[in-house]
Amino acid sequence: MNTEYNMKQIAAERAAGYVQSGMKVGLGTGSTAYYAILKIGEMVRAGLDIQAVATSRASEELAVQQGIPFTPVRDIDRLDLTIDGADELDGMLRLIKGGGGALLREKMTAYRSDKLIIIADETKEVPVLGAFPLPVEIIPFAYEWTVQSLKELGCSVQIRRDREGAVYETDNGNYIADCSFGRISEPEELAARLTGIPGVVEHGLFLGMADQAIIGCRDGSVRIIGADSASE
Structure with missing residues (x-):
C-alpha cells in the first residue's frame, strides 16, 4: 500500500x-x-x-x-x-x-x-479550486449543444469515457462533461451559471x-x- x-x-x-x-x-x-x-x-x-x-x-x-x-x-x-x-x-x-x-x-x-x-x-487541499477538471452531469439528448454552452463559460470540455473507450454513463444514465477551467476564483458565480444551462443535470461544485x-x-x-x- x-x-x-x-x-x-x-x-x-x-x-x-x-x-x-x-x-x-x-x-x-x-x-x-x-x-x-x-x-x-x-x-x-x-x-x-x-x-x-x-x-x-x-x-x-x-x-x-x-x-x-x-x-x-x-x-x-x-x-x-x-x-x-x-x-x-x-x-x-x-x-x-x-x-x-x-x-x-x-x-x-x-x-x-x-x-x-x-x-x-x-x-x-488547494488554495483555489480548479486544477481538477470540474465534472458536470449532462443528459445525453443534444449533449453537443450542452457541451457548446459549457465551452462558452471559458473552459475546455471532455466527455468522460470508460476504460473501453465508450462514453461513460452515470448510474442515472447520463453523461459527464469534465470541464477544465483552471483557477475557479468565483465558484458561487460559476455554480449559478452552470445551473442555468439547459441540459445540465448537476455540477460538481459543492x-x-x-x-x-x-x-x-x-x-x-x-x-x-x-x-x-x-x-x-
Missing part, C-alpha cells in the same frame, strides 16, 4: 469514529470513501446498529459485502451523517466532487444530511454543504477543518 492510500485510510477511519448506533448514514463514493465503508462494516460486525444509504451502485455493493444494513431511500426522511470524499477542497470547505461519477447522488445525499464530513488526503473535513497527512497525522478543528 502506498503513502497516498495510507493517508486516505487514516482520514476515513477517523471519520468512521463519528458513526454511532441508531444513526442513519450516507456512504460516499470513491477511493477514500472505500476505506470508510470498510471500517464501518467492521464496526457493524462488532455490533454497531445503523441504517445506511449509498451514493452509487459500487458503494452499495461494497457495503452489502461488508454486512452494512440498507434501508430504502423512500423510508428515510433525513440522514444524521454522510461521509464522502472530494477531488479538491479549499480552506472554506468548498469542494469539487464527481471524479467517481456519482456527483448527482452525492449532492442529493449531502443535501438531506444533518452533517457532511469530507475525507481526503492532503494532496486534495458549496456551503460540508461541515467538516478530515485530512490524512503524509506523516500519519490527521488535520481537521471546520467543527472541532484540530491536528493530531
Whole structure:
C-alpha cells in the first residue's frame, strides 16, 4: 500500500469514529470513501446498529459485502451523517466532487444530511479550486449543444469515457462533461451559471454543504477543518 492510500485510510477511519448506533448514514463514493465503508462494516460486525444509504451502485455493493444494513431511500426522511470524499477542497470547505461519477447522488445525499464530513488526503487541499477538471452531469439528448454552452463559460470540455473507450454513463444514465477551467476564483458565480444551462443535470461544485473535513497527512497525522478543528 502506498503513502497516498495510507493517508486516505487514516482520514476515513477517523471519520468512521463519528458513526454511532441508531444513526442513519450516507456512504460516499470513491477511493477514500472505500476505506470508510470498510471500517464501518467492521464496526457493524462488532455490533454497531445503523441504517445506511449509498451514493452509487459500487458503494452499495461494497457495503452489502461488508454486512452494512440498507434501508430504502423512500423510508428515510433525513440522514444524521454522510461521509464522502472530494477531488479538491479549499480552506472554506468548498469542494469539487464527481471524479467517481456519482456527483448527482452525492449532492442529493449531502443535501438531506444533518452533517457532511469530507475525507481526503492532503494532496486534495488547494488554495483555489480548479486544477481538477470540474465534472458536470449532462443528459445525453443534444449533449453537443450542452457541451457548446459549457465551452462558452471559458473552459475546455471532455466527455468522460470508460476504460473501453465508450462514453461513460452515470448510474442515472447520463453523461459527464469534465470541464477544465483552471483557477475557479468565483465558484458561487460559476455554480449559478452552470445551473442555468439547459441540459445540465448537476455540477460538481459543492458549496456551503460540508461541515467538516478530515485530512490524512503524509506523516500519519490527521488535520481537521471546520467543527472541532484540530491536528493530531
